[in-house]
Amino acid sequence: MRSEHVTTLWQGIYAGLVGYATTVVLFAALDALEGRPFFYTPALLGSTLFYGLSDPAQLVVWAGPVISYNGAHLIVFLLFGMVAAWLAYFSERGPQLWYLGLCFFLLVTFHLLAAMLIFTQPVRAAMPMWTVIGATIVAAMAMGAYLVVAHPRLR
Numbered sequence: 001m002r003s004e005h006v007t008t009l010w011q012g013i014y015a016g017l018v019g020y021a022t023t024v025v026l027f028a029a030l031d032a033l034e035g036r037p038f039f040y041t042p043a044l045l046g047s048t049l050f051y052g053l054s055d056p057a058q059l060v061v062w063a064g065p066v067i068s069y070n071g072a073h074l075i076v077f078l079l080f081g082m083v084a085a086w087l088a089y090f091s092e093r094g095p096q097l098w099y100l101g102l103c104f105f106l107l108v109t110f111h112l113l114a115a116m117l118i119f120t121q122p123v124r125a126a127m128p129m130w131t132v133i134g135a136t137i138v139a140a141m142a143m144g145a146y147l148v149v150a151h152p153r154l155r
Contacts, residue, residue, distance in 0.1 A: 011146075018081070
């Protein structure tokens with residue numbers, strides 16, 4: 001494997017970790033501001049997605065749903081970080097390819113938000129969608145900022 005491909009792969013991993021860490025910090029801060037337990041949001045989402053929770057009043061914050069949700073969340077962010085890093089790599093070589101990156105960003109954002117709307121419908125009263133939308137936008141901006149720093153020719 002060529003060294004530039006290895007570098008791009010690592011940049012994708014770093015970008016994914018930046019996005020993941022951003023959402024973790026935002027969800028933790030929102031939970032703290034609302035006076036909820038520290039792992040409330042990942043427990044709510046993990047219980048809804050993996051354990052069939054339909055009533056947020058019955059939520060029990062425990063390790064199972066928190067780890068399940070964070071594991072899936074980390075994998076998704078790592079995958080999208082790697083794709084974004086490859087798009088940044090190709091965009092440096094062909095400036096017109098930035099359009100492909102923008103289309104990918106919009107496609108992924110739309111589908112992730114639509115999936116969250118579908119899967120979290122039963123517990124939406126306990127977790128407004130603006131929290132998910134806001135965290136997604138901030139994480140995407142953080143990942144993009146990292147990739148712009150890592151790829152100076154994109155500026």
